[in-house]
Amino acid sequence: MTARVLIVDDHATMRMGFRTILEASGLTVVGEAATGAEAVDAAASLRPDVICMDVQMPDLDGIEATRRILAAAGDHPPRVVIVTTFDRDDYLFEALDAGASGFLLKNAGPEELVSAVRVVAAGDALLAPEVTRRVIERFARPTGPDVDPGLTEREREVLRLLAQALSNSEIATRLFIGEATVKTHVSNVLAKLGARDRVAAVVYAHRHGLA
Known part of the structure; x- marks a missing residue:
C-alpha cells in the first residue's frame, strides 16, 4: 500500500x-x-x-x-x-x-x-x-481486574494471543479460524476496550491479568 x-x-x-x-x-x-x-x-x-x-x-x-x-x-x-x-x-x-x-x-x-x-x-x-x-x-504491571469490558471467550483468546505479539495470520493458525475472522475479533476487542490500536490492547491485557 x-x-x-x-x-x-x-x-x-x-x-x-x-x-x-x-x-x-x-x-x-x-x-x-x-x-x-x-x-x-x-x-x-x-x-x-x-x-x-x-x-x-x-x-x-x-x-x-x-x-x-x-x-x-x-x-x-x-x-x-x-x-x-x-x-x-x-x-x-x-x-x-x-x-x-x-x-x-x-x-x-x-x-x-x-x-x-x-x-x-x-x-x-x-x-x-x-x-x-x-x-x-516493566511498565504494564497488573493492577487487578477492571470493569468487565464484555469480551466473549473467543475475544479473550484473541486478546491473549495479541499480548504475545502474534500477527493476525499467526492467531488464525493458532485458533484454526480464517484471518478475516481474526480481523473482526481484533476490531471488536479494540472497540470494547476503548483501545486505539493493538499496542494499547496489549498493555490493557497485561495490566488487567488477561495476558
Whole structure:
C-alpha cells in the first residue's frame, strides 16, 4: 500500500537515508523536519499518514511532539512510528502513552523500517521484538481486574494471543479460524476496550491479568 510519510530526525544524513529507503519501496515522503517543533507544524500542514519520529531532538523532543500532533489532529490523526537509537524503556513507554503506534530501533534493517510504516499505515501497530517484552513486563504491571469490558471467550483468546505479539495470520493458525475472522475479533476487542490500536490492547491485557 502507499502511504504519505513525514520524516522527523535532527540528523540530515539519517533523514536522507530514511527517504531513500522509503521512496525505493513505493512510499511517498511528503516532508522532513529536524526538530519536534518543526514536526508539529509539518504534521498540521502536510497531513501525513505516518510520521517516523526520532526521540532526542533540539527544541522539542519526539515524545512531546507526538503528544501535541495527535492531540491536534482531530478525527484523522497520523500514525507515529518512533525510530530511536536509544534502547531505553522509559522513552518507549512514554511514547506509547503519548499515542505512538510503532517502535523501532535505528539498527533495524531497511525492510523492517518499510514494514513498520506499512503496518501502522494500515491501522495496525508494531513493537520491535527486542523491546516488546521489556516494556510490557516493566511498565504494564497488573493492577487487578477492571470493569468487565464484555469480551466473549473467543475475544479473550484473541486478546491473549495479541499480548504475545502474534500477527493476525499467526492467531488464525493458532485458533484454526480464517484471518478475516481474526480481523473482526481484533476490531471488536479494540472497540470494547476503548483501545486505539493493538499496542494499547496489549498493555490493557497485561495490566488487567488477561495476558
